[in-house]
Amino acid sequence: MTTATDAATKLPLKPTPEGQKDDVFTEWRSRKASINASSGLKPPGDLSSRRKSNLRDLTNHLKAGGAGLRRLTMSLRAKSDISADMLKPVVKKENTYRMRPDEDKGFSAAKVEKCVKELFEDEFEDVVYSHDTCSKLSCEISERVKERVKELNFPRFKIAVNVMVGQVDDQGLEVVSRCVWDDKIDSSVCVTYKNKSLFVIALIFGVYFE
Template sequence: MTTPTDATNKIPAKTTPDVQKDDVFTEWRSRKASINAFSGLKPPGDISSRRKSNLRDLTTHLAGARGAGLRRLTMSIRAKSDISADMVKPTVKKENTYRMRPDDDKGFSVAKVEKAVKELFEDELEGVEYSHDTSSKLACEISEKVKERVKDFNFARFKISVNVIVGQVDDQGMEVVSRCVWDDKLDRSVCVTFKNKSLYVIALIFGVYFE
């Protein structure tokens, strides 16, 4: 038999998990509502607040200090879009010419190339002395100048390849060999050498017809 005093001293019944979830959800909604009210956002129940993809609405919504930054971001996006539109150009498709050999007056001329490269070497290398530290750079510069000089002849549909060797004159022998797969009826090669008291230069120029 229980007395009223015993009934009041009983441990209160525990709340069920469903009641606890309802309390947590209610507290979460109240906190979210206060945050939205502080930031100026509409309540989560409003569907229009979820559709903020429009940049104009977003600018109005974030007016103030962040508005200037958003305008700069918009300008940068527009600038990037304009640059990308200018840089992207349609690919020009050219029809096949079906020409298996160059015209008679536009073939690779060995005599013209040899004469032009010899004149270039005499003008550029007459008083140059050999240096181990700058020989590789000198070879690259000579190669580019030779290539530009040959391109001035405008040999149509010919690919130009240049290989330059720079060495020191020191009573030594030198042999250079080159081997290629090409058409001996159309493709041509030229070997031009130069030598002074300090250095020697060997230039191999190849003209390969591109069908």
Template sequence: MDVVSSQTKANFSVPGEETPSTSDKSRRVSVFTFPSSKDGTDDSEPVGKASAMFGRRSTFRGFAKTIQKVLALEKLTKLGTVMRPTINYENTYRLTPVDRFHYNPEKVERAIMLLLEAQLANVKYEPKRCTAQTRRITDLVKTKVKQMDFQRYKLVCSVMLGQCNDQGIEAVSRCVWDSQADGCACIHYKNDSLFAVVTVYGVYFE
């Protein structure tokens, strides 16, 4: 069934003014089609109620889509798919290390000496093998010193392996640092076939 809605002006008789004609009363006409009931009765609603019904329906659909998006985002967050924002900490403006976290060269030397004795006690010098051994010892030394928890310190580790062949050798390093906060631990190890020189620098990071 077709329902026709028209917007007309009220027909008032005002002295001195002509009454609008019938054609002027229905200039704006809009047509809405609604399904009629099976028994032939008119189930159409006024235009205002139909518009409200359509508005409520569209609002409900949008609300349902919003809920679906929120649930999907929560699921992805639990699975770890969504990356969380990086946390940036404020600067503490600490220019000197705390006493209990101060770099301790003596403590580092004792720990590294035990490490070298365990790694190189029965090792004979071979150029190719010692190349890989140098990298391995370097990683072990860095891991060992990091476990000592010298907070806010940058660590620099240098390992040198050489053959014992009745020769003399000198290893020299020079650095510019803060003598009050920074430190250096130097460890020498030697067996019948090779020698090792390990240097670990601890530089305080302000």
């Protein structure tokens, strides 16, 4: 019994003459050229020249819009900056094992208290208490206090700030805080301010961090 595969292997393939191959290829190229000519397409050439022509056409098209080219340039610059930052190696710093700050770099409660009082005098001198505004103001002023304290430059100290704003109405208030820290290095400051309408209490903590 002879299968189709055996028959195919037994039948010899007729070789195609070289001239016939050239004729087929020439006919294919002529048909493709005619199709490209009718559709307005250019015949394929060198890839580098095609890329340059495409980029040139894109640039000329964007120049007509003006702003489009500027946006494209800005986006390309942004992408290049991001890619450059991503390619930068990550620098790992070794542990210094420094368990306490230098003698002149410790947390100074006097400096902190002075700068925070000046800030409160500038911010709350003419402020009238309002529940809606003071609730937002307490959050904003806590960030301002933290920025001021960081400007004093206490290296390796983590700064934590808690600000309370209340109305002056002959009421009493007690505030208690508890922390786990080294009492020889870490420290805290309590700064208060009061005008005719409101009072402000700020608790600033400086905790040494390795």
